[in-house]
Amino acid sequence: MRKFCTALFCLALLVSTSCQPIIFAESDSPDGKYRCEVIRVRPAFSALFGDEDNWRYDFSIREVSTRNSLGGGSFEYGDGKIRLDEKKLEFKWTDNQLVVFDLAYSPAREFLIASFDSAGQHWKQTN
Numbered sequence: 001m002r003k004f005c006t007a008l009f010c011l012a013l014l015v016s017t018s019c020q021p022i023i024f025a026e027s028d029s030p031d032g033k034y035r036c037e038v039i040r041v042r043p044a045f046s047a048l049f050g051d052e053d054n055w056r057y058d059f060s061i062r063e064v065s066t067r068n069s070l071g072g073g074s075f076e077y078g079d080g081k082i083r084l085d086e087k088k089l090e091f092k093w094t095d096n097q098l099v100v101f102d103l104a105y106s107p108a109r110e111f112l113i114a115s116f117d118s119a120g121q122h123w124k125q126t127n
Helices: 002-018
Strands: 022-028 034-041 056-063 075-077 089-094 097-102 109-117 120-125
Touching: 022 089, 034 089, 056 109, 056 120, 075 109, 075 120
Parallel strands: none
Antiparallel strands: 022 034, 034 056, 056 075, 089 097, 097 109, 109 120
16 A cells, blocks of 8 residues: 555656646846746646657736736647747747747748737737
8 A cells, every 4th residue: 555655646746747837938028018928838647648748838928017917818839749949939029019939940930929018918820
């Protein structure tokens, strides 16, 4: 029974740590009011089934002063088969828009656009 409980504890620990979200990338608007955070998360149990590269990315715009996410909701990107490189993401901010590029391609590929203001964020995938 003790071995079973130990094995169960180890399995629970593996599952809980393997799918923990991390801040993958972030970018601040030029005026310092907003921050785009990209959270990378692996779905639960994916590591157990040999799916080490099964990542999803959650893009969200927050107010820097309050750390609150803008209304309208974040955008989940990826189908589990897409793998982004945080060093190859580029964020282009304008007054009320954010365009995200993937520099892993030549020419760089625009793949997300967010319109935002203090009332909310609205994301659109462009490819």
